[in-house]
Amino acid sequence: xxxxxKNKNQDNLKTKDLSKxxxxxxxxxxxxxxxxxxxxxxxxxxxxxxxxxxxxxxxxREKITHFDHERIPERIVHARGSAAHGIFQLYxxxxxxxxxxxxxxxxxxxxxxxxxxxxxxxRGSTDLARDVRGFAVKFxxxxxxxxxxxxxxxxxxxxxxxxxxxxIHAVKPEQDHEMPQAASAHDTFWDFVSLVPETMHMVSWVxxxxxxxxxxxxxxxxxxxxxxLINQKGDSHFVxxxxxxxxxxHAVAWDEAQKISGKDPDFHRRDLWENIDQGNFxxxxxxxxxxxxxDEFKFDFDLLDPTKIIPExxxxxRIIGKMTLNRNxxxxxxxxxxxxxxxxxxxxxxxxxxxxxxxxxxxxxTDTQLSRxxxxxxxxxxxxxxxxxxxxxxxxxxxxxxxxxxKTNYHPNSLGGGCPYQAMIKDGGFSSFxxxxxxxxxxxxxxxxxxxxxxxxxxxxSLSKHxxxxxxxxxxxxxxxxxxxxxxxxxxxxxxxIDKDVAKQVADKLGITIPKKVELPLNxxxxxxxxxxxxxxxxxxxxxxxxxxxxxxxxNKGDIKTRVVGMICSNGVREDSLMAxxxxxxxxxxxxxxxxxxxxxxxxDQGTALKVDENFLTVTSVIFEAMVxxxxxxxxxxxxxxxxxxxxxxxxxCKAIAILGNGxxxxxxxxxxxxxxxxxxxxxxxxxxxxxxxxxxxxWQRELEPVVPA
Ligand code: HDE
Numbered sequence: 001x002x003x004x005x006k007n008k009n010q011d012n013l014k015t016k017d018l019s020k021x022x023x024x025x026x027x028x029x030x031x032x033x034x035x036x037x038x039x040x041x042x043x044x045x046x047x048x049x050x051x052x053x054x055x056x057x058x059x060x061r062e063k064i065t066h067f068d069h070e071r072i073p074e075r076i077v078h079a080r081g082s083a084a085h086g087i088f089q090l091y092x093x094x095x096x097x098x099x100x101x102x103x104x105x106x107x108x109x110x111x112x113x114x115x116x117x118x119x120x121x122x123r124g125s126t127d128l129a130r131d132v133r134g135f136a137v138k139f140x141x142x143x144x145x146x147x148x149x150x151x152x153x154x155x156x157x158x159x160x161x162x163x164x165x166x167x168i169h170a171v172k173p174e175q176d177h178e179m180p181q182a183a184s185a186h187d188t189f190w191d192f193v194s195l196v197p198e199t200m201h202m203v204s205w206v207x208x209x210x211x212x213x214x215x216x217x218x219x220x221x222x223x224x225x226x227x228x229l230i231n232q233k234g235d236s237h238f239v240x241x242x243x244x245x246x247x248x249x250h251a252v253a254w255d256e257a258q259k260i261s262g263k264d265p266d267f268h269r270r271d272l273w274e275n276i277d278q279g280n281f282x283x284x285x286x287x288x289x290x291x292x293x294x295d296e297f298k299f300d301f302d303l304l305d306p307t308k309i310i311p312e313x314x315x316x317x318r319i320i321g322k323m324t325l326n327r328n329x330x331x332x333x334x335x336x337x338x339x340x341x342x343x344x345x346x347x348x349x350x351x352x353x354x355x356x357x358x359x360x361x362x363x364x365x366t367d368t369q370l371s372r373x374x375x376x377x378x379x380x381x382x383x384x385x386x387x388x389x390x391x392x393x394x395x396x397x398x399x400x401x402x403x404x405x406x407k408t409n410y411h412p413n414s415l416g417g418g419c420p421y422q423a424m425i426k427d428g429g430f431s432s433f434x435x436x437x438x439x440x441x442x443x444x445x446x447x448x449x450x451x452x453x454x455x456x457x458x459x460x461x462s463l464s465k466h467x468x469x470x471x472x473x474x475x476x477x478x479x480x481x482x483x484x485x486x487x488x489x490x491x492x493x494x495x496x497x498i499d500k501d502v503a504k505q506v507a508d509k510l511g512i513t514i515p516k517k518v519e520l521p522l523n524x525x526x527x528x529x530x531x532x533x534x535x536x537x538x539x540x541x542x543x544x545x546x547x548x549x550x551x552x553x554x555x556n557k558g559d560i561k562t563r564v565v566g567m568i569c570s571n572g573v574r575e576d577s578l579m580a581x582x583x584x585x586x587x588x589x590x591x592x593x594x595x596x597x598x599x600x601x602x603x604x605d606q607g608t609a610l611k612v613d614e615n616f617l618t619v620t621s622v623i624f625e626a627m628v629x630x631x632x633x634x635x636x637x638x639x640x641x642x643x644x645x646x647x648x649x650x651x652x653x654c655k656a657i658a659i660l661g662n663g664x665x666x667x668x669x670x671x672x673x674x675x676x677x678x679x680x681x682x683x684x685x686x687x688x689x690x691x692x693x694x695x696x697x698x699x700w701q702r703e704l705e706p707v708v709p710a
Pocket of ligand 1: 075076077078081115116117133134135136149150151156160161162164222223224225306339340341357358360361364365366368369
């Protein structure tokens with residue numbers, strides 16, 4: 001029997017595997033699908049030049065038939081996504097916890113394919129919707145495919161798979177008029193949320209700035225559920241998976257998100273693609289929170305409850321390796337659209353917990369591929385294909401690619417020499433953790449899942465002032481779009497169980513009063529026979545506990561790597577100050593774009609020609625992280641509405657601005673207040689100081705001042 005292949009140089013293994021199916025038309029003739037060379041690809045076969053087309057035109061028929069069937073159903077959730085190839089490398093063996101090769105063999109480079117997504121919107125919707133982001137990683141390991149199908153928020157909205165179709169129906173566009181697209185700000189979503197208080201934790205994260213990331217490259221990822229790790233001896237430890245972005249965690253402002261949705265709805269997709277293209281490979285460190293079996297009941301929440309985090313203060317995250325995304329897909333449909341993730345794709349050394357949400361997912365993901373990809377052979381699609389050999393007695397079905405040789409397709413057999421053999425555990429055969437289960441069959445929920453308010457309170461307590469303000473504003477924004485007051489009241493009532501001040505602020509903005517008690521419609525509680533007043537909290541007092549890492553502030557790395565800075569220029573711009581700024585910014589890893597009234601090139605005061613990246617017709621401040629008004633600007637730019645708007649909008653979104661030389665005249669033509677101390681508004685300062693100002697993060701203080709129109 002063959003031992004499992006150990007691959008020391010795997011970074012190209014999946015690429016090599018994919019190359020069996022990639023093709024390019026370089027120096028090739030155009031052909032039909034049957035390989036017949038085509039002589040005229042412009043005209044159909046007709047009887048006479050003006051005559052009717054002929055049915056015998058096999059070339060036209062084939063071309064149109066294929067086109068007619070190009071579309072497949074989009075994903076029921078996470079339809080909008082973007083993906084990239086990469087590698088995972090382990091820092092240190094975790095063999096005390098797991099026997100999984102990717103987590104024990106530091107000499108390996110494991111290929112990965114990662115797809116990021118929004119949840120609610122359709123395939124063509126905006127990247128900048130306020131939403132959770134999917135963070136799905138496919139590891140092509142020596143022992144088979146391991147999928148870590150997570151999100152950018154560490155908790156989920158519901159506790160039991162039974163509620164998933166209801167939750168998704170509620171958040172998707174409403175069934176009568178199919179509105180709104182890619183938005184949770186509507187009645188059905190908040191109706192559901194208000195009736196299911198377990199949603200409040202995840203919803204509070206989504207209402208915070210985590211719901212509008214700056215970039216896929218700047219988000220955390222979480223496996224959410226508790227899984228198990230199993231070591232060589234068969235011992236089990238509970239585990240939660242974390243991805244920590246090397247660039248830190250960053251978001252945009254809500255007004256910015258809405259504008260980006262119009263100006264560049266592909267903002268996240270473009271950002272991921274361009275950065276990988278330019279060699280700015282995004283990286284994440286993988287972390288584990290490990291809980292020994294013996295500590296399963298040590299916490300005041302249930303490890304199996306997916307609406308709960310394990311605070312890092314209680315169980316620190318062990319960083320164990322790094323993932324780098326270093327190659328864009330060759331073909332969006334073949335790879336990004338056809339990739340099929342499944343939390344049930346695990347390898348020896350990893351196992352499931354009894355989280356009832358995870359258990360339901362284990363059914364759903366294969367099932368959905370059957371209607372989306374159309375066949376149980378979806379594992380043969382190149383992007384889904386394991387790099388570990390696949391042999392079994394499954395046969396046939398639509399679009400079977402493998403040509404299985406020999407006579408036997410059953411087990412046990414003697415005619416085929418007993419092949420393929422079952423693998424003993426020592427040969428890498430998977431065996432489930434022998435957890436003892438001894439219980440009555442019931443349809444119900446553990447009482448240990450019933451505290452819905454302590455953790456959202458922990459989350460809110462951990463936010464910085466501006467983060468909390470943004471969350472309050474987001475709650476108020478979304479609920480303002482709700483037509484029914486009783487829904488708004490119920491949400492505010494639930495909020496008041498978490499944080500009375502937050503609830504009051506939201507209610508004030510909505511112009512409603514928080515009810516003392518809410519009546520639930522008949523039989524809307526967990527089970528029809530359960531106590532209907534289930535949303536009475538155990539403890540509605542404020543606790544002061546907080547957890548540092550829940551605030552995005554804790555994840556600012558203090559650098560400006562890969563941030564995009566705009567420089568407003570014109571003909572005659574002063575080259576020395578422009579270049580001093582540009583070079584300093586670029587030396588710190590930022591990307592600089594030259595903005596000028598017209599496309600083409602501008603000439604500096606020294607006669608150098610500079611390529612214009614954005615002209616006044618295409619430019620928008622929202623794609624930049626910071627803005628510079630250069631010295632030597634001509635009169636047209638100093639008085640131009642677009643130039644003024646660029647500065648005002650950058651200011652409004654609290655981003656850093658640098659003014660050089662006569663750029664001051666442009667500043668003075670705007671409504672930006674210049675009489676206040678503002679650490680992110682630098683006039684004739686050094687480029688180094690500007691770098692520092694960008695790295696420090698936005699000056700959210702500006703939000704408390706009268707709004708600058710933009
Ligand atoms: Fe999913 N989810 N999910 N989900 N999910 C899908 O599978 C489902 C859940 C997540 O980029 C679907 O192939 C159920 C939690 C991501 O291709 C579907 C339940 C988490 C992606 C499905 C959940 C996720 C999906 C749709 C509750 C975070 C996109 C298309 C029991 C840990 C993967 C597909 C990609 C996709 C079902 C809950 C993450 C229908 C039934 C919790 C990142 O099978």
